[in-house]
Amino acid sequence: TMGLQVAIDGPASAGKSTVAKRVAKKFGYVYCDTGAMYRAVTLAALQQGLSMTDTEKISELAKQIKITFQPAEPEQRVFINGQEVTRDIRLPKVAKNVSAVAAIPTVRQEMTKQQRQIAAEGGIVMDGRDIGTTVLPHAPVKIFMVATAHERARRRYLENKQKGITTTSLEELQRAIELRDQKDSTRKVSPLTQASDAIRLDTTNLTIDEVVAEISKIIKKTE
Numbered sequence: 536t537m538g539l540q541v542a543i544d545g546p547a548s549a550g551k552s553t554v555a556k557r558v559a560k561k562f563g564y565v566y567c568d569t570g571a572m573y574r575a576v577t578l579a580a581l582q583q584g585l586s587m588t589d590t591e592k593i594s595e596l597a598k599q600i601k602i603t604f605q606p607a608e609p610e611q612r613v614f615i616n617g618q619e620v621t622r623d624i625r626l627p628k629v630a631k632n633v634s635a636v637a638a639i640p641t642v643r644q645e646m647t648k649q650q651r652q653i654a655a656e657g658g659i660v661m662d663g664r665d666i667g668t669t670v671l672p673h674a675p676v677k678i679f680m681v682a683t684a685h686e687r688a689r690r691r692y693l694e695n696k697q698k699g700i701t702t703t704s705l706e707e708l709q710r711a712i713e714l715r716d717q718k719d720s721t722r723k724v725s726p727l728t729q730a731s732d733a734i735r736l737d738t739t740n741l742t743i744d745e746v747v748a749e750i751s752k753i754i755k756k757t758e
């Protein structure tokens with residue numbers, strides 16, 4: 536069989552990428568992290584010293600750079616023009632500026648175009664904010680993953696602790712998550728909203744295994 540298009544959307548740190556990766560592996564699908572693409576454009580703009588308000592230059596840059604992925608464990612590798620940026624796109628300065636870059640309509644147009652090409656053949660799990668609403672409106676499986684801001688901050692805090700990062704308090708993490716939610720939900724172009732035909736999955740009290748099982752059930756039913 537060809538494999539379906541699976542769209543997974545939701546707010547920051549809801550566990551989308553962890554779950555999407557696991558689901559993709561289970562079904563032999565390709566995984567595409569669209570947040571990494573917006574992060575890559577942001578990193579490239581910062582590297583070139585562009586002002587985050589220079590929407591024209593950033594849009595031009597988004598069209599010029601070639602963003603590619605390579606499957607790897609535990610994290611997919613990301614490249615800009617063949618240069619690895621897997622780590623750099625997670626830097627705090629990128630996180631701080633990505634919402635502004637992702638709000639530029641022409642940047643979104645270009646990323647949407649590239650994402651549709653990546654998903655065209657099916658057999659894909661794509662995670663982001665606007666996959667079910669804008670990028671793949673006809674995807675047969677759409678999941679909208681949510682969890683309370685407190686729970687998302689708690690997960691991120693534990694993840695940081697495991698990595699030996701203890702500089703950011705739980706309260707600070709929660710504030711940053713709430714701020715990003717607010718920016719992503721209120722922007723004019725493709726704001727974070729649940730598609731009318733998406734299945735809402737509240738993961739606040741679920742384990743990763745339980746979420747993967749739930750989505751797998753939905754895919755099997757649809758296949």
Ligand code: C5P
Pocket residue numbers: 547548569570571573574633634635637638662663664665666715719
């Ligand atoms: O998923 P992640 O948190 O890495 O995404 C980083 C940022 O990229 C989000 O906060 C959002 O502003 C933007 N984004 C988006 N549309 C997507 C994926 C990410 O606007 N499909």
